[in-house]
Amino acid sequence: MIDLHTHTFFSDGVLIPSELVSRAKTAGYDTIAITDHCDFSNIKFIIKNIKQITNDLKKYYKINVIAGCELTYIPPELIKKAVKLARKLGAKIVIVHGESPVEPVPQGTNKAAILSGCDILAHPGFITGEDVKLAIKNNVLLEITTRNGHKKGNPHVAKLAKKYGAKLIINTDTHQPENLLNKTKIKNILKETHLNSDDFKEIQKNAYKLVKK
Numbered sequence: 001m002i003d004l005h006t007h008t009f010f011s012d013g014v015l016i017p018s019e020l021v022s023r024a025k026t027a028g029y030d031t032i033a034i035t036d037h038c039d040f041s042n043i044k045f046i047i048k049n050i051k052q053i054t055n056d057l058k059k060y061y062k063i064n065v066i067a068g069c070e071l072t073y074i075p076p077e078l079i080k081k082a083v084k085l086a087r088k089l090g091a092k093i094v095i096v097h098g099e100s101p102v103e104p105v106p107q108g109t110n111k112a113a114i115l116s117g118c119d120i121l122a123h124p125g126f127i128t129g130e131d132v133k134l135a136i137k138n139n140v141l142l143e144i145t146t147r148n149g150h151k152k153g154n155p156h157v158a159k160l161a162k163k164y165g166a167k168l169i170i171n172t173d174t175h176q177p178e179n180l181l182n183k184t185k186i187k188n189i190l191k192e193t194h195l196n197s198d199d200f201k202e203i204q205k206n207a208y209k210l211v212k213k
Helices: 017-026 043-061 076-089 109-116 129-137 150-164 183-193 197-212
Strands: 031-034 064-071 093-097 120-122 141-145 168-171
Touching (some): 043 064, 043 076, 064 076, 076 093, 076 109, 093 109, 109 120, 129 141, 129 150, 141 150, 141 197, 150 183, 168 197, 183 197
Parallel strands (some): 031 064, 064 093, 093 120, 120 141, 141 168
16 A cells, blocks of 8 residues: 555644554555645755654665655745755655645645646645646646545546546545555545546556656
């Protein structure tokens, strides 16, 4: 299992990085990215502190751990600047918090995130067809999320992605231990989102390609 969207107590998660990674390993994970919420006020702190522990966690827990971040509620006009800074600071996975149907994310965030060339647009809600096409052009993965509330947009995202040929990824947006993936959750989210086992194989390929990158 690959999960490239998780949070620790560095933002609004409840676990320290070591416990999160240990629990992911026990759950059968192959790869986990720690992607705490960032804006310009804390981005250096988040990335620096996640980076400094990833090598030890990889070595001793025998799991691939990736340092990343989730750029959150940043004004759309500044998202490109934030993505560039995150990569300069060493984030290997850069996510942008999309226009979730259950939060007042600034309008235009989805488009700005895609144009910024981020890696993943998280829970993009009722994304437009135009923005889905832009995601294809800019090689941005659109997230199918298992997180309650945010996942209301999943069927819409999946439908448009399949219609236009955009690439999907499944993530948990984990904030607490019970959010972590397992086989049952994967089956349930595929069913809820009207995706099949072949779709899941493609989703896994998308995740592996991003991890290797």
